[in-house]
Amino acid sequence: MTTQHTAYAIGHAPSQTKHHEWRTASNSAAHLLPHLEKALTSNPNLKLLDIGCGPGTISVSLAQHLLPSGHVLATDIADEILLRAKEHAISKGLAVPENISFQKASVYELPFPHNEFDIVHAHQVLCHLDDPVSAIKEMLRVCKPGGLISLRESDMRMWCFWPELPSLLKFHDLMVEIMLANGGQDKGGRKLVSWVMGAGIKREAIEAGFGTWCYSAPEDRRWWGEAMIERLRTGWMRKKGIEMGLTTEEGVEEMVSGWREWMSREDATLGIVNGEVIVKKAPSLSAA
């Protein structure tokens, strides 16, 4: 297996992780929760692998669902973010490593045996990869026969703003262009079923849907807008956007003003769409 894949282009600057910390199982893995509850009734010792955990808020939230005797193993490719995720787990009262543990790993070469986990979960990971199908094959390898793969991927073209400020439309274009220039995927949400089938899974083993994030209530608007401004002011969007010649200092400042205006508008909304699939690995499909 090649290791010449895209790294996590956008990095783990504070501006990026702030944006990630709002995420929990209920707002970002709702499609998995009923399956998790059902699986727990027959096996309270569930082993869940969370790939690309970032600051760990979804992993920790999933570990809370698995208490008292299930376990989450959370991975990421960056040491510094794993430390932060571990701190978050401890701050939420979870026992490390009993309830949740952390390990550096690439999704393309997971350092785990075949058929190891009951559930393999990844949230907005495939959209950063140049070869999502290979990553799904690797997830399938470490999933137990009869186990589940749970995926949620942004469909980056599916954003809607109100009001439709020109500077926000430019922000959106810039974000998509950087993602593509770094070998990522802009239409992962709609392609998830196709990717999973490309990894050798039959259609009938896939449950597909779309889930949304809505930023409109005052606290959500403020939180999201400030995270986007940090991305522009100090984070990867400014750095990459200017480096790649996609925007300028002035362009960045216009987008900052756009977000400020959007945050101040009581009638503002932002809708973001994610594709969601649950894949059942056939009981006969033991990896060898």
Place this chain on the structure above:
Amino acid sequence: MTTQHTAYAIGHAPSQTKHHEWRTASNSAAHLLPHLEKALTSNPNLKLLDIGCGPGTISVSLAQHLLPSGHVLATDIADEILLRAKEHAISKGLAVPENISFQKASVYELPFPHNEFDIVHAHQVLCHLDDPVSAIKEMLRVCKPGGLISLRESDMRMWCFWPELPSLLKFHDLMVEIMLANGGQDKGGRKLVSWVMGAGIKREAIEAGFGTWCYSAPEDRRWWGEAMIERLRTGWMRKKGIEMGLTTEEGVEEMVSGWREWMSREDATLGIVNGEVIVKKAPSLSAA
């Protein structure tokens, strides 16, 4: 109040109502259901007004949630579709008019007293209107102080197809163009909060989100694709599209072929986004 508003441009041909019959409270009013359950615990005799009921599948499904002693009054502007909705209610074992009744009405001039209903519901109605704010004011008038308005509106720009067949992208453009040419709204989903505030409601009385439809499983794909082909072959899209010079017989046949190809693709998906709001009418806001 003027009556010079848009009529229901797309009509109630069988091709259109077929498309509507898949809809139930759980796939099209999920945002309302928790509020409904809560309201029922304090008042089992809830009176719900469902505006623009079409073939009545959502109305009937809501009436089933209100059994045994709640009541749904379902309205539409066309007699023929109300007959069909009534037949559907009877076929589902509901008592007419005890559990559900039907009445012709325009959303702009509802023939009901002030402060009459506990819940006023409309699903994909405002997107067909040239003056959605006036319609919301009228809904507020007939809603009891302390009652709820539940709205769900398509954001017609927020469709994603996989595979992205050029003929399906043309279909989507045609649908939006016809909607706009008839005085309807293409971005209702994202504008709902703004419209409700335009009707005089404060932001803190509004709960906003987005909900999706996903057509990907074989039965959903077949059902949706066939409904779209009927719209093209015998329904309003062919008639209006050709009348308005937006497409030709050949263009229509290309789109039909596109839907056939999409239906035959096991990895196909279609995501559609709706804005959803729950509005609480302040207990002090009695209409006079």
